[in-house]
Amino acid sequence: MKSPYNHSDYYTEPLPRNFYAYSAPAAAQRLIGCILYRQLEDGRTASGRIVETEAYTQDDPACHAFNRRTRRCEALYGAGGHAYVYFTYGVHFCFNVVCGSEGWAEGVLIRAVEPLTGLEMMAKNRGIDTFEIQTVRKKRLLCSGPGKICQAMQIDGAFNGHDLTTGCHLWISRRHDDSIKILSGVRVGISKAKDREWRFMLEGSTFISK
DNA sequence: ATATCGATTGACT
DNA sequence: GTCAATCGATATA
Incomplete structure (x- = not known):
């Protein structure tokens, strides 16, 4: 029952590889306002506007790739435009967009998304009553955090290394x-390099985490 | 082999 | 505001 997504629309076609060929802090700002799409195997889709991102680079003490090249963060070393998905706190997945060039680890953590379509599906995945998400306040519960986005959009470890430029699945x-205007601030939940203002947010958005 | 902790979330005081 | 959940990656030995 797979229905291919219509990519003829200028606004829904996947961004090309060169869009991601920037260092993480620049890529993180470029990604603010862009639309994240998820299409399940059965054809159902969900989408949302990226409103909050964070940058991580190989020479950044807070980055998973800072100490050495390990199995977990291998995807970060790939070419820009791929996904880096990791499991944390024994509970949640987090979705990153790999950027920069192959061989140098850089990524952008997608921290918050403003739900646009597929809200019922996302609410169900999040264990929220579909009737309740009518209000803006409840819509915030869907994707206002990196773990929430992955749960709502069914992004798990299978997407680690996924190519985001194909227009399939994610x-x-x-x-x-x-x-738009972009605000910046310090990153959330890290213990090293706390002072770097590598967190970026869409000004005026009410769908930011925290 | 064992210990520690995490790019989080939700429940609870 | 505090804290438990829960497990894999990483560090240390």
Whole structure:
């Protein structure tokens, strides 16, 4: 029952590889406002606007790839435009967009998304009553955190290394509005390099984490 | 082999 | 505000 997604629309087609060929802090800002798409095997889709990101680089003490090249963070060393998905706290998955060039680890953690379509599916995945997400306040519960996004959009370890430029299963499309403003701040939940202001947020969004 | 802790979340005081 | 859940990756020996 698979229904291919319609990529003829300028706004829904996946961003090309070169979109990601920037260092993480730059890529993290480029990704604000872009649309994250998830299509399940059965054809159902969910999407949301990326409103919060964080940058991590190989020479950054807070990065998983800081000490050495390990099995877990191998995907971070790939070419830009791939996914790095890891499991943390024994409970949650977190989704990163690999950026920069192959051989140098850089990634952007997607921390919060404004739900746009597929809200019922996301609510079900999050264990939230579909009737309740009518209000903005309840919509926030769907994707206002990296673990929540993965649970809502069914992103798990199987997506580690996934190519985001193919437009299949999981991809990102361009920003619709270029007049947005981006706020920055310190990253959340880390113990090293706390001072770097590598967290970026869409100004005015009510769908930020925390 | 064993110990520690984490790019989090939700429940509870 | 505090804290448990829960497990794999990593560090240390």
